[in-house]
Amino acid sequence: MARNENTNQNGGAWTNQQKKDVWKKGQVISGEPVDTWRKDKCGKKMKYSEHGNRKSDYGWEIDHINPVANGGNDDDNNLQPLHWKNNVDKADKTNWSCPN
Numbered sequence: 001m002a003r004n005e006n007t008n009q010n011g012g013a014w015t016n017q018q019k020k021d022v023w024k025k026g027q028v029i030s031g032e033p034v035d036t037w038r039k040d041k042c043g044k045k046m047k048y049s050e051h052g053n054r055k056s057d058y059g060w061e062i063d064h065i066n067p068v069a070n071g072g073n074d075d076d077n078n079l080q081p082l083h084w085k086n087n088v089d090k091a092d093k094t095n096w097s098c099p100n
Contacts, residue, residue, distance in 0.1 A: 006061040042098035044083035
């Protein structure tokens with residue numbers, strides 16, 4: 001059975017602590033509050049309160065760097081924040097790079 005988007009390796013919801021820990025990996029934006037705004041590895045702006053919101057220009061999701069479909073897990077070193085559009089583009093790709 002396929003997992004829903006933006007879920008942990010077992011298909012469950014992320015805890016608030018996991019969200020906070022992964023959020024801290026985002027790039028700090030100079031002059032912006034770090035608890036509210038960050039950029040993902042591709043430079044897309046994300047807003048913390050928009051986690052999981054695919055209708056927002058600033059929505060973001062927790063991405064498995066090594067996808068669960070490829071054996072990836074929920075270890076902290078396998079998680080990163082990605083703008084939801086980048087996460088959709090990445091999907092289960094193991095050799096993904098940011099879109100131009």
